[in-house]
Amino acid sequence: MQIEYPLTSQVSIPNSFSFDIEAEIEKPNQNYFEKNWLEIEQFLKSIYESEDINCYCFQHFYDMISSICDNEFDELLYKKLEEFYRLKFNVILNDIALQPEDFINKIEKEWIKINRCLIILSEIFKQFEGSYLYKTKTPSFDNFILKILSDQFNQEFNSLLDAIITSLLDTFRNIRDQNPYNHEQLKHLMGMIIKIGSYENQFKSHFFEQSNKYYLDLQQKHRANFDLRVYLQEIEHRLQQETGLIEAYLSKATGKILIDLIQKHLIAENLETIFSNGFDDLLNQRDYQNLQRLFHNMRNIDKLDFLKKNWNQYIRRKGEEIVNEENQDDITQHLLDFFHDLDIIIQKCFENTNLLKQAKNYALEHVLSIKVNTIAELTSKHIDTKLKKQNKTMQDHDQIEKDVDDALELFRYLPAKDIFEAFYNKRLARRLLMNLAYSYELERKVLDRLRSECGDQYTMKADEILKDVNESKQLNKDFNDYLSSQGLDYNKKNIFSCIVVSSSAWPMKNQQLPILFEPFDKFQKEFKKFYELKHKGVCINWQHETSTCDIQGNYNKEKYIFQVQLIQGLILLCFNLKNKLSYTEIHNLVQIDEEELKKNLVSLYAMKDTQKLLNKSGEAKRVDETDVFEVNEAYQSKKKLIKVNSIFKKETKEDVKETTDRVLTERGFVLDASIVKILKSKKNIYHQELMKELFNDLMLPINASEVKKRIEGLIDREYMKRDPENHSLYHYVA
Template sequence: MAEEDSFSSSATTSQEQEQLENRNLIVPSVAADHHTDDLTEASTTLSGFAGVKLGTGSVKKLVIRNFKDKPLILENYTEEAWQKLKEAVQAIQNNTSVQYSLEELYQSVKNLCSYNLSANLYKQLKQLCEQHIRAEIHQLREYSLDTGPFLKKMDKCWQDHARQMIYQVSFENKFLEETNRFYAAEGRKLVQKKEIPGCLYHIKNLLEEEVDRVRAYLSLNTQKLLIAIVEKQLLGEHLSAVLQKGLSYLLDENRVEDLSLLYQLFSRVECGVQVLLQHWIDYIKKFGNSIVTNPVKDKTMVQELLDFKDKIDFIIATSFLKNEKFIVAMKDAFETFINKRSNKPAQLLAKYVDSKLRAGNKEATDEELEELLDKVIILFRFINGKDVFEAFYKKDLARRLLLGKSASVDAEKSMLSKLKQECGTAFTNKLQGMFKDMELSKDIMIQLKQYMQNQNIPGNIELTVSILTTSFWPTYIPKEIQLPPEMERLQENFRNFYLSKHSGRKLQWQSTLGHCVLKAEFKKGKKELQVTLFQTLVLLMFNEGDHFSLEEIKMATGLEDRELRRTLQSLACGRARVLIKNPKGKDVEDGDRFFCNEEFNHKLFKIKINQIQEKETIEEHTITTQRVFQDRQYQIDAAIVRIMKIRKTLNHNVLLSELYNQLKFTLKPSDLKKRIESLIERDYMERDKENPNQYKYIA
């Protein structure tokens, strides 16, 4: 018979039908072309076709029945089949070629199992594998226990063992290929269709499901390979796409839990954390730039930066497990964007500190203020132009000290200590000198009081003077004014007293910093007015007359026009109007006349009349900035001379490199070139005659 028997009623002749009628057929099964088993009958032999009666052109009924008795197995077949299997397993274990085909080995196993020999077959295979493993372990025991080679040998044995398992060759590889193909498509779909939070949680669920499936159905050795494929296709291939789609949203909305999951998932993928780190840096720089480079946000810049820093710190601690790389990257990013706008952040930071240390600030307790100052110092640490901060901080500190506007001496000294710790003694020497001047002034006032009592100097005005060392304090522009005779006598008395103890010193009065307490009597009661010296000069005129014009007040006080108008505006147009302006209006105009407001009334006895404060004038800002730049020139000159004195001869580019390393503020090559030229002109150094780019130090 042929290998395949086909039956077709239309193809059977009538003669054949008669011969086959009422006849039982036995159709033996046919073995594979290349193999004949040694069984008496094939195990899959079919029983006859009983009761088949072929009619003309149709089959009425076909019934297939099994043999009643299974054919007997040939003698020695079990031993011969096992020998084949044993040789094949040993060939695999020894990494040699197998003599038999897989089909032949498969058929042998199938035949043995069909005769209920599977348990014995399993036992023999198990023993064979255990013998091989024991032999391998015995070799390891005899191997050198040197950690590196021993572990490499053990790893090789394990890899060989895993590679030899039929599970890996016949199932695992194909399974992993299909898994890779499936999740490649799933990954593309996820990134395109799902929002970032949903995408992350879906990936997390898929990974958990795969782990559960491996533990339930597969070898645990498959888990690592399988999970690596899932991670790669769902995340590894789409790292930037996922971050571009949703990282900014998660950070803007402070989605801490989602960010934690994002970090955990990216940590599982090769280069995942590094890619996340780069996008993290880009986000910080972009967000920071939007704060620093936008002049509209100048009023809120520092507070926004502090809030942003708090937010970033919390995310690093909570979501990124305090990863040191993210901390360092954050610091570098802050330093980059905060210096994009030269000098302005330093100036605004000093102003912010002034607002927190000034009297009247009731926003925070002492502990909260201390914590806030610590955060300010961290921002200060990122700023390159620390000398700009120092200049504006010093100017504001001077006002707080001289006008008694400091909220807390302890807070002031705490801030000073933090700056000293951050920048060194040289940075805070002048600031400490300001505090020292204020303490010495208190002692001098005690001595002045005794002096005036001993000299029997009459007068009902109590004078308090602060003696300021010029080099410690900001630069103030002296303003000439006309003082009342009583005040002039007091100044002269103090001058005589002070110079008698400190001969050779020069005193210069700073009228812009003076302030007074005046006792005033109105129809509705007595009041104490806390006013500036300029306001005092105007108010004292009304002891001599009922009304004065703008021009008359200007002649009598000697005040500069803009200063006078601001002073009159504070007295006649502010909240506490002790003067009346005619005609009425918010601004002081030429021809205006001023009267004493005898009907003035206020619920408080002590009334502070604030001067109308201009925003920091262009003049003041220019003076402060010029002083910073002048100080920088001195620092550059000193650094150049110091370097050249040590090196004697130096190339231009090397000199610039040294200066960049030593100086702590932002430098332009053109500025350095000007300072080098200045030092050459002053004979501190010279150019090499043969090489203009080479400098020589002149002793």
């Protein structure tokens, strides 16, 4: 039957007329609740058993639950729900306990049902959750039901819960041992353990106990046959594996504890084993991947200091091996290669960590202090080799510049920069005078780098050397103008040029002068006359050791031009007098040091028969006073311009020692001056403070015994005195 209501009609009510209506609405009673509960109970059973329920029923039961709550039957509903699920869970768990075969699958199946029910019921019981559960401080409907399940496990079926936990622990063991397992089942059951509160109360302690034992056993297994590469890969695998377990199955709150446990047993407790069994090999073989693994592990356990200590020790050991190599010529290049490898490791593996950069720098300073003066000299020699023209293997300008830049990075760490300066200036002078410099521009760039590192004072002499060479170009033009003004035309083709250098800046020795033939003697005399007119009171010393010339020779009616050193040229010109000369005759004509004469003679005859310029009697390997030399008439060459091997005087150990001793002597004077300067400023100063001031002022490799020696000398010369009551206190003497 359908009831139709009429449309609302308008009624006019006088303003002065009023009335009250009291309507009695009958409140639902106990029968109302019981009737509804029977319906709810049947609905709960149907939901659990996955029976088909019309979706419109959900709205019906939602309204019913809301009505029950509105009519203050929510407490009664709470008791009924609690009683229903207690009985329901008891029956389910009891059936599983009585028939334990395949219990884990049964538990999973029931949990899936419970979970599905909670998804639906949590929406239907929303008002019940807000009106009543909130008052009882139960967070949600889910928590209310799961609390009932948890109580059943803990009060009635504790042994079943223990069996579930044991099964889960076995599964985790299988995962760690890489055995097959049921991922979905583990996910479901771990979800149940977490939601019913058994994770924190029961599972976690057993899980950590098992994990602790597992990783202790793994640690001992690797110690028995330790391979660092395998071990680092094992650590990485285990951390990734456990991180996966945390994300997939475990409570996130326990993740850090688990990772810390692994890092403790596999890394922190094995630090000595790790660094004493393979760390050096990783560095020597540039195993970047495993070094990166090691770095991340050490950073994660906050043990970078331990890595820093072993990193520093490795650099010291390896560096000491290099600087103590027998072949000193290779030391600088090996050091540069070593430094380059260390920089790559810091960048690729250690993420440019400042702590490890500093450790590297301190270690390198120690290495370079082992043979402080020798390494400074060898570094200068290495740069000299790179900047020379005959550096055939490095003719690419960019590559040469890069190699020099690398060497200058080594220079930054050198304590004995004064030793480097002395040798660098000496070799710079030879490069420029002998026309061996690869590039004037590159020489200037090197000086700019040295200046930026050590200041203007450091490169003052080198700057003057370059300035002298540059100004000599104009000087030669002025000399040609002078010859023209004197009516002399024998340099029209500019066959003569001269470099004038300042003796204060150029580290060259005065050598014994040979007897010059024409036209050399004529040019030398005219230039001296020209220069003394231009610069009155100046004394010129000639450095023929570094002079070169072109000599034209006629062999079998063929004309050749030979590019030779001046001494070689003088020897060849001797044979214009006659075709055959004895050693004594040549020596009388040239009049230079016998050792130098013999070296130059060897350079002219010690070649193939068709390539040597002179023939010699007697034994080929040495020059005797009885030997006779003659022009090699069999000489022939396809080239018309031939560069003859030059015999530049090579640096000997005595030369190196002499230069080093000179710098060390000068260093003593510098040390004296610094001590006096500091005392003059401070007036009174303690010994330890003076040492600190000296290191800051000089930045040189000075030691305490040397300082003590200089102090005693200054006291004797009355520049300073000791305090009569405190010998570590010094006073300035005005």
